[in-house]
Structure formats: C-alpha cells, structure tokens
Amino acid sequence: MQKNRPLSHVRVLDFGHYLAGPLAGMMLADFGAEVIRIDPPGGPKWKDPAFDMLSRGKHALTLDLKSAAGREMALELVRRTDVVIENFRPGVMERLGLGPAALRQVNPDIISLSLPGFASTDPEFAGLAAWEAVIAARTGQFTDMGLNRRLMGINPSFTPLGLASAYGAAFGTMSVLFALNARGRMGGDHIEVPLASALLEGLVYNCEKVEDYPDRYKSPREQELERRAREGLPNDLSFDELSEFLDPFYRTYTCADGRGFYIVSCSVVNHPQRVLEVLGLGDLLKELPDFDVYVDQADWPADWALRSYPVGASDRRRLSDAMKAAFLTRPSHEWEALFGAAKAPATAQRSTAEWLTASHALAAGLVVEIDDPRYGRMRQMGNLAWLADDPGTMDKNAGPEADDFQDDLSRILKETPRTSSGDKGKGGWLDGLKVLDLTNVIAGPTIGSTLARFGAQVTLVQPVRPSVDPWNAVVFGLHAQRGKESILLDLRSGAGQEAFWRMVAEADVITMNGTDQQRASLRLTENRLKEVNPRLILVQLDAWGGPRRGPKSDHLGYDDLAQAATGVMTRFGGGPKTPEEHAHFGTIDALTGYCACVALGAALERLKVTGQGGIARAALAAAGEMIQAQFMYDFDGRREFDEPSGRTARGWGPFYRCYAALDGWLFFAAPTGRDTALGRVPDLSDLVGCEADLEEKLSERFAQKPVAHWTRAFAGSSVGVTVLGSLHGTRDAGLQLESKGKIDICKATFRAVRHDQHPMGRWVDLVAPNAVRPSQAGITIPGPAPKYGQDTRKILLRLGYNNAEIQHMIDTGAAAECWSQKYLPE
Template sequence: MTGPLAGLRVVDFGQYVAGPLTAVLLADQGADVIHVDPPGGPRMAGVADAFLNRGKRRAILDLKRPGDLAAARRLAASADVVIENFRPGVLTRLGLDLDAIRQQHPALITCSLPGFGADDPRARLRGYEGVIAAATANCEPRPGEEPVGWDWERPAYSALPLASSFAAYLAGVSIVMALIARRRTGRGQRVEVPLFDAMFTLIGHSGAYVNERGLRPPRPIHGRGAGAFRCLDGRYVQFDTSSARHLSWFARAAGLLGRLDPELLDLTSNARPEVNERLHAALRAEFLTRTAAEWEEIGNAAGAAIGFVRTPAEWIGTEHARRTHAVAPVTDPELGAIWCTGLPVALSEFPDPPLRPRRLAGADTDAVLAELDGEPARPAPGPGSAPSAGSEPEVALSQPLSGIRVLDLGLALAGPTCGRILAEFGASVLKIGSPAAGVGGYLNRGKESLLLDLGTLAGQEVYWRLVEHADVVLENFSPGTAGRLTIGSDEVLARRPDLVYTSISCYGLGGPWTGWRGWERQGQAVTGIMERTELPSVLGPYNIVDIGTGILGAFATALALYHRQSTGRGQLASASLVQSATYHQALFMFDFPGYRPGEPRGYFALGESPLQRYYRAADRWFFLAARPEDIPALAAVTRQPELARRTGAALEAALDDAFAADTAQALVARLADAGVAAHVIVPIADLMTDAVVRARGLSVSQDVAGVGSCTMPGVSPRLSDTPALAGHPPRRPGEDARQVLASVGLADRLDALERGWVVRATDLPAAWP
C-alpha cells in the first residue's frame, strides 16, 4: 500500500454512490478500506460496482444478527475513519451508534452523507439524486444551450449523480482535514456532508447576489463567437473565447484575416450582439470546411481554447486520458480487463499509484473477522493517533488549517474556489491578482487581497518574500505561464522543498495535451459530458467541472499537507478539469468488450423509470422517487387502485394522469406521509431565501463594503470540533496591500511599487462585481 493515506483503516458502510465514492477517494490514496455490504450484496450492483468498490476489501455483515452487529461495532472501533450514507438515525436504530463508539474511542473520525441533514425537516426523506436535483434547481439547461423551442417550465433529468459526487468530494476534503486536525490534537470528530448541503458549494456564484439588485438571471455564454460548431465530418467542436484574444489567435491560424469582415474580428465591435450574430454565422460556415479533429489541432496549436466533443468511450481511448491517469486499466474479477475512471488528483510524491481492482462482495469477510479476533481492543478512552512527533497536543485548535498560509494566484472559477475552500478550513489565504484587474465577490470571501504585477522583477521580489512565509502556493494560470515567469513549481520547490504547490489546469500534467488551454466547456466537451445532452451543449445550470475541480484541488492540497505533517516534505499537487469531468461520469465511464451504456440521455429525459421521474402536477413539476414496493402507497395517494397492475409505459401514463389532478405541494406532502420520496422543483431565487436553508447556514448574507448586504452560499461540510467557516466578507481587490507588504518587511516600498504599477493600492476595483 502506497500513498499519503497508507496505514489508515477506513470502514465503509456506504451504499449507492456517495459513501462508496468517498471511500474510493481514500482507497486510491493508500488507505486500507473495508467495505461492508448487507446480505445479498451492494444496493447498487452491476458494472458501477467495479468502480465504486475498487481497491477495497469487502465483508458482508447482517446488522440484524447479534454476532454480525457486534463485529460491525468492533470493526468501527478499530478504524481511523468510518463512512456511512444512511438517513439520519437509521444506523443507530440498527444498533450501530457511531457517536457512542467515538465517545469510547475519541480518535475516531466518522463521516455521514445523508440526503438531508439531521436538523433538516426533510431528514426522513430518501435523498435520491432526482429529489436533490429538484430541491436545488439542478434540473434545467443553461440559457443559450437549450434545444430550439424549449419549454422553460419543463425540467431536464441528468443521469450524472452530481449531488452524490459533490458530497463525496467535499467529504473527502473534510476527512483529510479532520486527519490533519487529529495529527495536531490527537482527537477525531464527526463530519457530516448531506447531499442537499453539498449542492450549495456547486451552486456557488450562481446563487450569489447583491440584495438590492436581486439574483441576476443567468446569461448565455456565446459572446465573441463562442459556442458549439458542426464540422465537415458531422462532429462538433466547442470553441471558447472567455479570453477575447483567443479569437484573434484562432482567426490568424484559420486564415480568417483578410477574408472576414474586419468588424467581425474587432474585439470591441464583436462584443455587440448584432455583430456577434454575424460572427457566429461566419464561423458556422468556416467550421464546416474541416473535421472536428482537425479544428481541435489547429485551434490548440494557435493557443486558443477549442475541444472536440467526444463520447466517453472516445475519451477513454485517447493517449492523453491514459497518460494523465484520468482513466486507468484494472483487471476486474467478473468483467476481466477494463478501462474505468482513474484518479481525480495527482501528487508528485506518488506519481504512479497502483489502482487495485474490486473484490467481490463478501470475499474478505472471514479474513476481516479473523483480523478482529487477533487484534487487541483499542484502549478507551485514549487517543489512537498522537500529534506529530515532537509536538504537544493543541488543545484549543479552532480549525484544521489554522496557521497555514496560502498564496492564491487563482483565476476564473476553479483556482479561486480552491482557495476559498482552504480559507473556510482555517487557512490564511492571500489572493494575488493583476493590478489591471481584480476578481471580487463571493470567490474572495475570507481572503486577504493584493494586486501585484508578477511579470516585473520588483513584483517577483515581493512574490518571493511572500513565498518564504507561505505553506501553499496555488495557481491555475494558462499552461506554461508560471514557468515563463520563473515563479512556477520548479522554482518554488527548489527554494522551498517543504512547500505544497497546487496547480490546477484544464488538461492536467503529463499528457500530450498538457499545454492546451481550456475552461468549463472544454472540460465537458472532450470527456463526454457535453455529448450526453445530444445537441451537444454545456450540461447543467451550474459550473459542474470548474467547481468540482476547485473542490478536488483542495483535496489534493489537503493530502499533500497531511503527508507533509509526517515527512516534512512538500510536493506538487494537481487537479484538472478533465480529471474532474471524468470522475463526474465514473458510474458510466467504462470500456470493455460488450459494454453498452444505457443511462438516460438528452435534455428531454425526465428520469430513469416511471417510479424515478419528473411529473407535471396541476400547477408545477415535481420529482417522484418511489421504489417498486411503494406502488401500493402510490395507488392509495392517487386513489388509483389499478396502478398495482400496471408496469412500464402504462404505469407512467397512469401516474401522469393521476398527478395532473392535484397541486405538486399537496401531492408531495401526501406522498411523504405515505413514506414515498418526492420533491417539488425549487427555483434558485426561492432556494437562496428559503427559511430552512437560511437557518442552516447554507445561504448567508454579509455586509460588503461599498456595496451593501449580499447573499451567497454558505459552507456545506460540517465538522464537529474544528468547523469550516464562511470567513469575513469579500474585500476590495488590493485592499490589504499595506499590511501584506509590512508582514514581509516591505512596508517602506509601497509608494515606489505603486508609482511603478507593480502594486495597486488606490483607486481599487469594487469588492463585488
């Protein structure tokens, strides 16, 4: 076993997706994970099990049998981390009270991932993906990406389990943060990341607004010619002009200069809608002259951001996916040699982590029970994990990263999201931006800010002074930029081998596309997510790839910091948009002879089956999440006894008719009383002002200087002893220049640095855009 988590025991009682996925994240980083199934095997069997239980030992225990329940208690007590994703209270009612076990073994870390938190009125509701999607408005296209003539009242169902995935990513981060805290205090704690709560981290800036203005409607992302274009071979590319100069680079490489009306390529003129429409028309004609693969090569060779819209199978077959470990081969005991989702992060100290195939359900039951019989009982109440050697326990540690200093050079969404999450876990984060610009708002919450020109020698002098005092440097510059400025990982780690350097990019490190540029759209396009919409177009109202990569960047950073605690060594940690996008699709990302993906696809999909589907009530849509054994309850709620005799399309049609006669809220309430999960669709504006959401801190308001009261998502993970906190309101970019320079002995240089436009400390941008 190798990896930063080698030597740790994790017991995984999880079923379906969120719990097992969290455990996979830890298993792939070296933890010894024991997955416990009920009699009959996992609740999500089939091909997905080959990924969800990869690298774990597996036991079957029946918690309704006294002997097996006693073994489960002993197994939990022997662990460093226990994971479960039952509804609140279910595991305790079965006799496995993790809180009680942790009281006897204070070093234990427990992690719960229910659909809804214990203090949420919906705690008893089964948190199926469609239920959480309806509850968090994650069920519509992005404006400008919808099918022609789209009915905006209609929901769209995606098979990607985003609520479970984001909960697992945040749980992975939180568990490693709790391990970092345990190294400092000797104490474990309780971690909770409900699926509903996790969605607020994904919502991110989409739910952030100045209260006086209200929530701004989302805008299409097709400025300056950006979008999906059909090519000569009938395939599509996704062209991105988030950086306007990429259009100019592409035009030069494509031979458009002198052929197109100059106004179309003028970066001031084509910002106007009417010119942009003409530019799109010209580009549609141009892209039809070459194949999608040819355009991808031409555009990326020019430095533009353009991605060929591939299928998941085509992505698995690329050299780049394989060399970056975004996908990986394993030999499965049932399926044979397969390719599946690989790793979501990379650590330079562990460049080629061996991924182990799954064991079949129950394969290790006897061995695990024999180990328990041979292990001495862990003493109670002494801690099972002492603080770092040579240090005393920190009795009053407030947050896991208290005392850790981070330089956040992040741009756009993924990098700043990573920095904000590190701040939420207690790090002192300094956001460094260019004097000519400055990203404000929700992304900079909890951070100090300095506007510094890193392209000047004077700016680099300041940078290196800051590096001397830092623990982490975080950046997501365009590929090669940090190296050209000589401030990248090679230079930083040569000077500070004990520092963690976190790099976030579109395509990751080590493959032939590493030098290519890209954003959310390219991450979705090349990995198969965009192809799932069948248009193709950007999937989802939220930035699933950018925000996911920000969280996984924090996971990589936490792993590197945990490893540094025991070794004193820093390293290069990295995450990428394509690795995150691959991980989002892990339940369907397979390649082996005979594999045929069968999940629902396209914007017109409403669900998985008649029992797991969106339905239109008399006034609005809601999601029904019923089980086959719930059909008698459905018949009673709808007063349609013949439902029990119907299946397939006939059942769907009958439910359609029955539900259309009543209001959605009344139906959902009656279904809940009958023990059937369902949820109305909640618009994002209503969600951010919902009383339960506000009371639970998932939507918070802060007074931002010069702007007034602003609403934004709160913090999703809950840690019982060293909590994650929202931090202070966003400050104006550059506001902290004087104190930052003073902290590294450069207070007397501020005026000269400002005169030379190296530092910007006056006439600052607004704190909220």
C-alpha cells in the same frame, strides 16, 4: 494494501451504498488508504458495474449489522480504524448501535463522516427519502435549467448526472482529510455533509443575485429573456434560432468531418485574438474594438471590446458567419491540435463512450484500464485527485469479492486498539495554514475560499493589469474570493518577483490554475519549491492534466470544454448534432476546486507523516468524469449508453420521473419495491402489476391532486416525492442578512447570506458555506470578497518593505492597489 502511499497509514470503514459514500471511499482508496467495504447479507444494494468501479482498491466484508455479533464485529473494527463513512438516512446508524456517540465511545479519535440527503437536524426534510433525483428536484437542479431551456420554454428538464453525490463526496473526503490532519491537536470529530447542501453550494453561481445588476454583464440570451418578459412574449425559440444569441467565442461550430467543435475563448486578454488567428481570420482584428474594460460602459469608445464578454450586436453575426465558414475547412482533430498549440481554449465534442477511448484520456491516466473478474478489461474513470510524485497513483485493483478478506481481518483484530491522542483543541482544522493563491476565474479561486472556511489564511496574488474581464474576475469573484486578502504584483518585474518569492518563503501552500508549461514559466518547479521550503505544497489545477502526460496536457480549457470533451454536452443536448452546455455555471468548476482540496488534504496528511511536501493535482476533465460517475466505465458487452438525455427527458421511467400534479411539478422516486409503493396509496393501488402505458396512467393520476397530497401519501416510506423547487426559490427561503449578526448554518439544509453591507455598494446574495458541519471543529463564514489590490500596502509592509519602497513599487508598476475606481465597473 500498498505501502508508502500518501494514506497508506489510514484505515477506513466504508458503510456507503449507492453513489456518494462509495465515491468518497474510492477517493481515499485511490490515495492508498486501506478501505474496508461493509456489505449486508446478500451483497451490496446497488448491483451495477459502476459500483464495482467505486469499490476498486477496497476490501469487502459481509456483516449483518442487525445482529449482535455483526454489531460487535463492526465496533471491534472501529476500535482499530481512523475513518468511518456512511450515507444512510438520518437515524439509521444510531438504530444499529453505530451512531457517532457509540463510535466515539470505543475510539475517541475516530473521524466519522455522514452523507445524508438532507440535514439530519432539518425538521422539514430530514425524513424525506433522499434518492439522488429527489435531492436534485427539491434543491432546484431541474427547474429553469439553463438559458437555452428557458428561451425554448422547456421547464422542467431532467438530467441523470449525480451532481449532489459528486459535490457531497468531494466535500466529505476533503473534510475527513483535514480532520485527520488536525486530529493530534483537536481529537476526533463527527462530520455531516448533507448532499442537498453540497449541491446548492456547488451551484452557487446559479444562485448569485446582485442588486441592480448592470446590463453590461448580461449575455444576449439573458437580455432576450428580459425583453420577452417585459413585452409579454412567450419563450418559444427553436434550437436553431438560439444560435443568433450565442457569442461567437463561446459556442459550438461544425467541422469538415461533421463533428461539433466547442470554443470558450472569451473574457481573457488575447484569447479571442488567438482564435481568429488560428482560423485564418487575423485580418478581422484590425476592425474590432479593444480597450480597457475596467471603466464604466458610459466611458467606452465602442459598444464592446474584444477582451470582454459578450461580443456586441454590431459584430456578432459577421464574426459567427466568418468562423462557421472557417471551421468547415478542416476536420475536428486538426482544429483540436491547432487550437491547443496556439493556446486558444477549445475542444472537439465527444460522447462519454468516445471519451473513455480517447487517446489523451488514456495516455494521461484520466481513464484507466483494469482487469475485472466479472467484466474483463474494463475502462473507467481514473483518479479524481492525486499527488504528482505518488508512484502508486496508476496502480488500480479491481473491485473486491465479498468475504475475500478473512486473512486481513484476523491481522486487524490482533492489532492494539487505538488510544486517544488528540488534545480536544478548539478552532478550525486549518488554523494557521498560510496559503498563497495565484488563481483566477472560478475553479482555482474555489480552493482558497474553501480553505478559508476551515481557518486558513489566504493571500490572493493577481497581476497589476488584469488579464480577465470584470464579469469573470469581479462578478464570479463575489463568491470565489471571499475570505481572502488581495495584493496586485507584476511578476514580470524584478521587484514584483522579489516580493513574490518573499511570500512563497512564508507560505505553507501555493494554489494555481495552469498547465505544466505555465507553472514552469512562474519557476514553480519541484526543485525550486524544495529549495525554498521542502515542506511546501503546491496545489495545481488545470483542464486536461492527469497523473501522466498526454497529447492535450498543455492545452488550455474551462468548465464548458471539459463538459464538451467528456460527454456531458452531447448527453444533455440529446446527441452530437445538438450539444448544450449543462445549464449551470460552474457545474464542473466548483467541483474541481473541491477535488483540489481533497488532493491538498492527502498532501497535508503525507506531510504530517513524512515531512515531504510536493504537488497536489486536480483537473476539470477528471471532475467532468466524476459528475458522470455512474456511467463512466466501458467494457466489451457493456449495455448501451442509454441514460436519459435531450430536451424531452423527464426521468428514467415511470418510477423515477418528473410528473405534473394539479398545482405544479413533483418528482416521484420509487426505484425499489415498486408494487409496494403503489399499493400503499389508495389513489394508485389499482395500478399494481400494471405494465402497459404505466407512465401515461401515472401522469393522469398525479395530475388530479396537488403536490401536498402526494407528499403526504408517501411520507415515511422509501418512496421519495417532492415538489420541484428552483435554485432561486431555495436560496430565498434560506436567506439571512449579514447585518443581523451570526448566520445559522447548522440546522436547516439550505442557507444563503445577503451581504447587505457589501463594499461593492450593492447587496449580493450568496449560498452560505454550510455543506460541511463538524461536531467539534469551527467553520468560518467569510466576509465579502476584497476589492482587488485593497491589501497591497498592508501585505508589503508585512513582508518587510518600508513605505518609501512600497510607494516606489507602485509608482514603477511593480505593484498596484486597484484595477478600477469602482469595485464593480458599471
């Protein structure tokens, strides 16, 4: 175990198996925690190179938890441990004598984390065998999967990405760290993070529903879907036909070398201009409309504006055609360098295998190389969150061999057992933490909105004149800005700067999304932060940053670009010729915000021990690796990257697949004990041992009876069978009205809130913050997002300005109270 790391004083028992639990344990080990992986006799259940990657930096100990001796050894370790992680089905740890009450009896200050598939208190889902795809299917991840698939009439669509485990691991890891930080004030805690709840939260932007949503914010694809529904037309577009509905500044182009090049340069002032200038199409700018879009569309001088998504129908074709021709004049690597230097967000499309050998990924430490005793030189995903000045971040040890831990075990057992030090206080883990939020769009604001649920006081600082259009700032902000207060300042003015640094002096944490160059332009350097307050923590999130500098470190980027660069889009689309964005808004954005919270949790824990602040980091590219964790490794002799991909994917094979039942679609998951699974059901028992055409035969059998029949047939077994839900259906089934008072977030797996008294003047449905369920700490359900600038006067008064000074700042443009007359311009 390395000393002087952020978590080198923390010991973790990792009972996790498969993906979510081991992933959480790996994140803690990557910060220097001493993580002990507990294996059953016979070794880990998941024997895969990915599991070895997730075991890096851990010790391994084999214990038979079904025996009295094994349980007693486990409890002896718990007495000397800070954190316990497990992701068994609900009730398993209790049956083993290691449930939360038993753990707390031997160590009152233990922080225990449970990561079940569905909530243990959910009478409908708690007993369902929660394989990754079963969670995804029931929540709605495979249904209506993106605008492309809907327009092509493809439903359902399967994806092998472990989104539920990734979101759950990030929520779980941040919660453990926040609970550790508050332990002296609040004592130990048991935390449950149902993976399905985490998945719904991670896909919140696909569940958002706004009453009478204005047409101006609907993309051409959304409008085409509505037109076809209105006119009774089928959704039967071909992939090529879809290009007519893609925005010129939000799509893939083909370069001279045949590689796809993806740009996401819409919605932000100057980004479309930069794109056209890089492509040599600057003359077009004189012909394109550009004006303030924070007014109602009825007051626009043209049908679209260059700074607002989407491009209008009058210019969409000619822009796309001109850009297609321009991209064909250079190879993708030249365009990547030119776009990066011009600060125009874009990237070449790559496969996962290509990303693992990409020069930037390796140079920046987003991909690391480890000498593994089984696989030789192994490339694998790097840290998913890190501290900028942690010297051990890049030091990785290969996964453990079982039972190599005996000397350390003897040392641990000689330690004095932990004694209770917590005061058993009430409230949230982050009560009193003052956060200054400088972020925009989705990923960055997710940090502050997440911290607010745990008690942090979050102040959002935005510019006097918006740099992002209302679709990104207001529509996405309905969720991302909940629980905050809002001030508008011009940080380019002297008065705005002075007010800003007064806020910095009072803050405990600053959050920003931007590159190192952008951070330097705000003068938020490490030295300056130390001068203002050596305990201050800056949380920095960007697209391509890593523990080290790389050739793309200062390139700009967004969620979709991380998908394109790390291999998500080529996998989902089925290959380099047909890449598709992965269906869901914020697939990586929200996760990166959660990972940034993990980094903050580690920084807070180090601050508690050493008094040292610093810079906590996360990146979209790292989160893009995290959602592909089970594939994000390579070595000589690795089996082919052959996971399910493309538009026709329905699953991994006959025992892990979407099937059409008599009355709808279901997911059937029996990856282990396959013959036993078939043998227990009379309708299928004759297929035991069948090899030929099994997928076809199972398709015929499942189609003969309704979904309910099959769920009853496999109930109580290790086989997971569930109806394919939809995200909107899952949201609506768990919907509660804000006007009715207290929102119940503790029992059911899925909960959503209708903010029916929203200051926007429309109701809005949003997923409730119920992925994290502590036993002791409180969770705050934040109120509606503020109108930008609504708290400017209040905040300036708090900073010591008088009313005359505040009015002068507003009159001179150093501060402002709004961007638009309406909350949401129509």
